[in-house]
Amino acid sequence: MTSQALASVENLLSQMRAVARASQGMTAQPQTAALEGQGSFAAELARSLDRVSHAQNAANAQARAFELGDPDVSLSNVMIDLQKAGLSFQATVQVRNRLVDAYKEIANMAV
Numbered sequence: 041m042t043s044q045a046l047a048s049v050e051n052l053l054s055q056m057r058a059v060a061r062a063s064q065g066m067t068a069q070p071q072t073a074a075l076e077g078q079g080s081f082a083a084e085l086a087r088s089l090d091r092v093s094h095a096q097n098a099a100n101a102q103a104r105a106f107e108l109g110d111p112d113v114s115l116s117n118v119m120i121d122l123q124k125a126g127l128s129f130q131a132t133v134q135v136r137n138r139l140v141d142a143y144k145e146i147a148n149m150a151v
Contacts (some may be wrong), residue, residue: 055082056136092128099125133137 053134099121 055086056139059086089132092125092132095121095128096125 099118102119102121104114106118107117
C-alpha cells in the first residue's frame, strides 16, 4: 500500500475524531468548513455526519417540545423522527466500523 493511501486513511480517521470531539461539545468547525469546497469522500462523509447530527438534534428538540405540552407536536411525529434519527446513527456507526476494519486491514498489509 502506498504512503499516499495510508495518508488518506489517516486524514479520514482524524476527520472522524474531529467529528467525535464536536459531538462532545468541542468545536471542529474550521476543518468541516475547509472540506465543504471539496468533492472528496472526506467532504461527503463530513456532510453526512452533519446531517445525522442535525436529525438527532431536531428529533430531541421535538421530543422536548412534546414533553412540555406543545399542541403543534404529535406523538406519532416525535416517534417517527426519533426512529429516523436512531437509524441514521446506527448506519453511521456501521460505516465507521467498516472504515476502521478497512484501515486495520491496510495497516496489516505487507509492504
